[in-house]
Amino acid sequence: MVVIGLSRNKDTLESVRLAVELAGGLGIKEGSTVLIRPNANTADLPPGSTNPEILKGAIQEARKCNPEKIIVAEKSMTTLDTEMVLRKLGLWQAAEAEGVDEILIFDHMKRSHMKPDGASSWPEGFYVPEFLSSVDYVIALPVIKTHWTATFTMGLKSQISITAGRDRRQLPHGQHKDVLFGNMIAESNLVYRPDFYISDATKCFVTGGPDLGTLREPGIVLASSDVVANDTVGLALLKTLGTVPKIQEHSVWAQPQIKRAVELGLGIRGKEEITVKSLRIDEIGEILANLA
Structure with a gap:
């Protein structure tokens, strides 16, 4: 059984704290090297x-767990300079203000080629930073929102940020490619999958995305150690807001990303394995009903 925490609070820092607490805590071992990956x-x-x-x-x-080192790292889309993006967004400044040990970008890191068993949708495999092998614990910070070709982008798709620019050119952007795209997203999680997800639903796109779309502001933070639980509850939340037909009119378990992730054993296999603990989430009954 996996516990997922949902919290709504005007103070976002408090909402993060409560969501993590509801989910059972991070469970980072003292002295670990922790990597935090924002979107x-x-x-x-x-x-x-x-x-x-x-x-x-x-x-x-993370700091409450007494890690040896906290690192923030990310890679923006191929045509952009990641440090510039992080600074423009205020994420670099936020990391500095909290006194992290390092802020890294994946853009020019030495990479290793990966072709894990089960990655059948990646005929050429993909390349990931060798640095990841030195990390003990990873926290991903995905945003809950729709995506114009992948249907949605949440915990599973956040893993694409560790792949190289050449790998992203394999992704099948375009109409009627959502099954292949979903399979590739799920299969990228076969290596260096995050240990915990703190998902940002303070603001969401319910159409369009990932950069522009119809905005809603549920003011919610989700926390979970299970990527399938994270993404299915995120999809259930989008349904309460009114979203695109590919999400609104189908079971969360029918989404290609979720189906492939379940096949690969990347997380839970069904709603009966989820326990949701929430605080100040008036629509929790509707969210739970949408997990069918």
């Missing part, structure tokens, strides 16, 4: 990217 694919303000307050909250929660 900064483009320089578009939230929900185009992670709210800097979510990053601050994640750093504060």
Whole structure:
């Protein structure tokens, strides 16, 4: 059984703290090297990217576990300079303000080629930073929102940020490619998958995305150690807001990303394995009903 925490609070830092607490805590071993990965694919303000307050909250929660080192790292889309993006978004400044040990960018890191068993949708495999092998614990900070070709982008798709520019050119952007795209997203999680997800639903796109779309502001933070639980509850939340037909009119379990993730054993296999604990979430009954 996986516990997912949902919290709504005007103070985003408090919302992060409570969501993590409801989910059972981070469970980082003392003396670990912790990597925190915000969403900064483009320089578009939230929900185009992670709210800097979510990053601050994640750093504060990680520090409570007495790690040896906290690192913030990310890679923006291929045509952008990641440091510039992080600075424009205020994520670099947020990390500095919280006193992290390092801020890194994946852009020019030495990479290793990966072709994990099960990655059948990646005929050429993909390349990931060798640096990841030195990390003990990873926290991802995805944003809950729709995506114009992948249907949605949440915890599973956040993993694409560790791949190289050449790998992203394999992704099948375009109409009627959502099954292949979903499979590739799920399969990228076969290596260096995050240990915990603190998902930003303070603001969401319910159409369009990932950079521009129809905005809603549910003011919610989700926390979970299970990527399938994270993404299915995120999809259930989008349904309460009114979203695109590909999400609104189908079971969360029918989404290609989720189906492939379940096949690969990347997380839970069904709603009966989820326990949701929430605080100040008036619509929790509707969210739970949408998990069918």
